[in-house]
Amino acid sequence: MLQKERPSATAGDPAKPILELRNVNKTFGSVAALHDFRASVALGEFVTVVGPSGCGKSTLFNIVAGLEEPDTGGILRFESRSVHASDLLGRVSFMPQRDLLFSWRTVIDNAILALEVEGVPRKKARAEALGLLPEFGLSGFADHYPHQLSGGMRQRVALMRTFLFKRELMLLDEPFGALDALTRAMMQRWLLDVWQKNRRTILFITHDVDEAIFLGDRVLVMTARPGGVKLEQRVDLPRPRSPDIVTSPAFIEIKRALLAAIEEESMKSFAAANFREYAQ
Amino acid sequence: MAAASKTSAGLFSTGHTVLRLVAGLAAIAVAWQASVLLFGIRPYYLPKLSVVLDAIASTPAAYAASVARTAAETLLGYVTGAAFGVLLGSVFFHHKVLKDTLFPMFVVSQTIPVIAFGAVVVLWFGNTLFAKAVMAFYLTFFPVTVNTLLGLQSVDPAQEALMKSFGAPHRQLFWKLQFPNALPQIFVALRLATSLSLVGAMVGEWFGDTTGLGVLLLQATYNENVVGIWAALLVASALGTLFYASVAGIERKVVFWRAEQ
Known part of the structure; x- marks a missing residue:
């Protein structure tokens, strides 16, 4: 188990990228969602993605989850092999924005959904999930149905479902976006805790700059649509990170750089929207 | 808690x-x-309830036999019609071409008044319990088909994408997501079909039979037996209510999540 321990403050090994995107484009009709997108994610790294709304973050995730094929010509590499997006179906653990729990399934049966799809016998899958309930703050809720849970708990069930689908790369699309500030701060700390114990590679979308810095080894700021990478910012804050790190000078300095980049892009998309309105 | x-x-x-x-x-x-x-x-317009109940109580065997017969016809047609409807809806869902060619024909078939259809059914199947079950079947399968199709189509695309990202093949997508998701919609049709199938069976009996609630109703009408008409009506509505309530009860058990959302 020792080799699984993560040395603190060390980002993933950049020499061993699990995911690489180069010159990735995606257009829907006449609308370009992604343009010349490039990024690489190292094994074990926690990368956060921020950007103005409508910048193509979700398109990026759909491509990496295998749900959408990028335009031809781009390069998509996964585990050092060139792949089509559709090859990634079933190989990347994807958590969409909404919890998407099945209302006819109990907490435990929602959590084991991916395991069931993989063909793990129900009994075995349930036993495995039961052991994880305390870690996800769901002890005693195994037999509850989604409508009996709070928003934070539903989100934790969805996270548990994502974690139980054991893939090296996890995509989390604004998992805490709908939660109140207090619950969100708690969930962030909890996620770091779980991540440090389980050591997976995480690509995490958010529109909250504090969250992006607090969680990530690296922050990617996306440009306004069509989305590309505007800025790549390393976060060299020591781990484990305590909640008050957000007031440290190092944190503030990173935040200033990120906010400046986002501000510039937001103004662009705002101006573009205004121009379109004016032109009509 | x-x-x-x-x-x-x-x-x-x-x-x-x-x-x-x-x-x-x-x-x-x-x-x-x-x-x-x-x-x-005047009793001609509306007899006293007590008189109607007396009439039922004085010949309980006749009413019991009629209820049993009509219930059997209805249930046979209802169950097969419901099963066929769910199957057909699922087939249409998976084969768009089949849906586009056959579905309009099923719509046309439903515009045929059940009365007109009844004569043909009796010609084909004779004066049997089966003939009446066919009428109940005919009225049941269509709404169930339509609602099964609608329910299967109403899946949240994001949930479908999630299942695909887990690598779920079509079969699992259907059984783990699309079908359970369609159940509330299917049950709406199943509830509606309870009264339709009962109508089908009773109208079927009018084309010739010796027992059944439709027969009782017809005989009483011919004899201007007003009390008999009301008695048949009362028993038929009791049977219909019980049938509806049973299906609604099963619905609450099966699609428990719907009411509590």
Whole structure:
């Protein structure tokens, strides 16, 4: 188990990228969602993605989850092999924005959904999930149905479902976006805790700059649509990170750089929207 | 805790509903009996409830046999029609070409009045229980087909994408997501079809039979036996209500999540 321990403050090994995107484009009709997108994610790294709304973050995730094929010509590499997006179906653990729990399934049966799809016998899958309930703050809720849970708990069930689908790369699309500030701060700390114990590679979308810095080894700021990478910012804050790190000078300095980049892009998309309105 | 209190609240409200139902029935019974007495309504228009109940009680065997016969016809047609409807809806869902060619024909088939259809069915299947079941089947399968198709199509695309990202093949997508998701919609049709199938069976009996609620109704009409008409009507509505309530009860058990969302 020792080799699984993560040395603190060390980002993933950049020499061993699990995911690489180069010159990735995606257009829907006449609308370009992604343009010349490039990024690489190292094994074990926690990368956060921020950007103005409508910048193509979700398109990026759909491509990496295998749900959408990028335009031809781009390069998509996964585990050092060139792949089509559709090859990634079933190989990347994807958590969409909404919890998407099945209302006819109990907490435990929602959590084991991916395991069931993989063909793990129900009994075995349930036993495995039961052991994880305390870690996800769901002890005693195994037999509850989604409508009996709070928003934070539903989100934790969805996270548990994502974690139980054991893939090296996890995509989390604004998992805490709908939660109140207090619950969100708690969930962030909890996620770091779980991540440090389980050591997976995480690509995490958010529109909250504090969250992006607090969680990530690296922050990617996306440009306004069509989305590309505007800025790549390393976060060299020591781990484990305590909640008050957000007031440290190092944190503030990173935040200033990120906010400046986002501000510039937001103004662009705002101006573009205004121009379109004016032109009509 | 939350679950426990919810369950007891559920039981309480169920008990409450039954109580209200009984009170409602009693009120109608009293209003019926009292208005006939008070306003001196002639028995030709509306006989006293007590007289109607007496008529049923004096020949219980005839009514019991009729109920049993009609219930058997209805149930046979209903169950096969429901199964066929769910199957057909699922097939249409998976094969768009088949849906586009066959579905319009099924719509046309439903515009044929059941009465016109009844004569043909009796010609084909003779004067049998099966012939009436076919009528019940004919009225049941269509709404179930339509609602099965609608329910299967109403899946949240994001949930479908999630299942695909897990690598789920079509079969699993159907059984783990699309079908359970369609159940609430299917049950709406199943409830509707209870009364339709009963109508089908009773109308079927009009084309010739010796037992059944439709037969009782027809005989009473020919003989201008007003009490007999009302008695048949009362028994038929009791059977229909019981049938509907049973299906609604099964619905609450099967699609429990729907009511609580």
